[in-house]
Amino acid sequence: MEKIISEIKNAADKVAKKSNEIYEFSKVKLNIANVKSEINNNYKLLGKTVYEVQKNELSDDADRIEEIINNIDELNEKLTELLSVLSTYKNEKICPKCNKNTDKDTLFCPACGYRYKNVSVDDDFYSVNDED
Ligand SMILES: [Zn+2]
Secondary structure (H helix, E strand, O other): OHHHHHHHHHHHHHHHHHHHHHHHHHHHHHHHHHHHHHHHHHHHHHHHHHHHHHHHOOHHHHHHHHHHHHHHHHHHHHHHHHHHHHHHHOOEEEOOOOOOEEEOOOOEOOOOOOEOOOOOOOHHHOOOOOOO
16 A cells, blocks of 8 residues: 555656646746847847937947847857757757757767767656556
8 A cells, every 4th residue: 555655656756747837848948949039139239229329320339239249149149058958958968069859868079079078867757657
């Protein structure tokens, strides 16, 4: 009886873990969409600022342009980070050498031949069904 209870508890834990992962996954995807649209907004702002500076010959506004460029750089860094988080949810990994996505269990990068160390296979990461 106790074994059954602990099995039920285990299954419940797994379902909870999985739904939490799905929640985190959509949260990361939403963040990526937000960061991408923020990058686009900054590009637009940059274009508008450059236009105004050129047209009105406002040399003082060079600082504003630099600020926007820095913003875009920061957002791009954030985007790279989020994409790497997303790839772990998708059972993928990113090659540290060439940044290409590959399957999580791949031993060598198909693009550059980088050899992955410590390939760990986490089978129940995405499956809820238990066979034992
Ligand atoms: Zn590679």
